[in-house]
Amino acid sequence: MARAPGKPRTTLKRVARRMADPAPRRIGLSKQLGAEPAPMPGFIEPALASLVADAPKGERWVHEIKFDGYRVQACIRDGSVRLLTRGGLDWTEKFGDQLSHALTGLPVEQAIIDGELVAENELGASDFSALQNALKAGNTGRLLYYAFDLLYLDGHDLRQLPLSRRRDLLGDLLLEPADPVRFSEHFEASGDVVKRHACQLKFEGIISKSLDDPYRSGRAGIWLKVKCSSRQEFVVAGYVPSTASGTAIGSLVLGAFMGERLQHVGRVGTGFTQATARDLYERLEARRAATSPFAGRLTVAARKGVRFVRPELVAEIEFRGWSSDGLLRHASFRGLREDKPAGEVAIEVPKRGPEQPEVTGRG
Template identity: 40%
Template sequence: MPKPTLPAFRPFQLAKLVDRIPDGDDWLFEMKFDGYRCQAVLSGDRVTLFSRSGLDWTRTFQYLVPAFEKLTKGTASIDGEVVAIDTEGRANFNLLQRSLKLREPIVFYAFDLLEENGEDLRSLPLIERKTRLEALLGERAPSDPIQYSTHIVGHGQQVFDRMCAGGHEGVIAKRLNARYQSGDRSPTWLKVKCTKRREFIVIGWRTNEQGEDLRAFHLAEEVDGELVYRGRVGSGITDRERPGFLGAVELIEIDEPVLTVPREERKLGRWIEPRLIADVAFTEITEEGTLRHPSFKGIRVRE
């Protein structure tokens, strides 16, 4: 008997970034994973794993394939996130990148079921899709590379506070009864990030190609008595602020940076005396030593 047709890739629903947790018991809350979005499409032991843009990443996520091959004799299309978990139980993006290169253990956290045995489930309420997904996955040992993404209904602020206190990236809030909206960043899925916030020394600025504007600040941090480069921040600097900032940094411009800066940053870089301090929110410091998802919050004169 021929096997059922492998389901086609379906565009992902995306979450809208907001800065407040929604209220009410018509929302459920899941952990925001720090990994790669992935769609697993199955037909018996045939498995294809798609990236967020619809690329076939089955070879990249090869570690997961044997577990998916045993999941069902029918068909399924599962939305989830591929992550690597560090020793403290947190999803760690840097660890994930290393794991993919070395083909080390990774985990697929499944949070939505888009198709099952030929039935398109996207018009069903989310809570029904999650119930069917949990039944499909069944009991999972902690060591299993496929895990069900659990949720809590209501109590959003408490969930968020616990996630941030535990060092996690944030939460995803989803309306219980919402349909799955492929290809859409809709208000029925919201993401709220936990962010770190620190002050960094401004060592220069990045211009545009014409050298006429301020597009970002180059940042550094003092570590064990030495300045360490932390990348640059442009997000959060408004067009209204740029002319004033440009006038200020031009007054303290110097020919060379006060520390070693990556070669690719020197082309459009201009450098200043380290007299200014920038207030910056960010999610983490990468293995390369630069800020991930930095956002500018303010600036002051260094004391």
């Protein structure tokens, strides 16, 4: 929760500098933060949101816009910063100097911030395709970083504090403008109302978070996501060449893991620019495989014209639902997800959230 306008700002960095002796400095900051001193950890596995059919209800929950970008953990230490993907890859150089300079200018000595890196489209909504195009062109000036959680601050691990307290502290750090770093605002209105407005404004959906809980890595059921449309990541297991060009793809053959078994989920043949179709052709030709990577045998129709590849690339796909035989309907390619390993891609099914009925099937 952001500090009310006009309220005096207490900067932890300034408090620490006023304390000459290390012992009272630790005691003072610990009391102010409500957290015990701890060494700065390395990469922290991110908290992940579970897909549900409807937003949760009640005062326990707050709701944020679901951004369509790369999850990024910003690790600030003594004037330098590392920007890590959700899998722990160091992409600091890839994201350019502007973001790093803004983060190192924050009033902290050490911090770990959780957020999302995005690029916005002409409507002002985050857009994954726009982000990929900006990174490919080296146009990092278009990037924005929406910070939504604070995990570590000046010698103190904050993960055991409730979300409400962590967001108070994060709001303190971001009171002064530090473009392209922005505070991800939350809404305390009813979740279904927030979701309806988010969908009207062409956002991907919302994330609902429990105010009273600590930060928990993985899917702990205290962060929930509700989407405006069906969109998931799938593994690229093959492709069909374009009929108009010998050096471009016409469609991708997709799958998702069920345990260690790769399950066929259909094809996607729209959403590609000519440049993207050629780029995918080059990437996939380098990964050609002699046999199908799927656990089960495909039908004659599903195998027709397919060149199989090693299941290493992950594509984000928007679609309208599932057919009766378990295949994607009206699928459209959104981009490659180079921040997510293929082995973690599974079919997401909306689960029962708080005060919600059980949801069965895939839709």
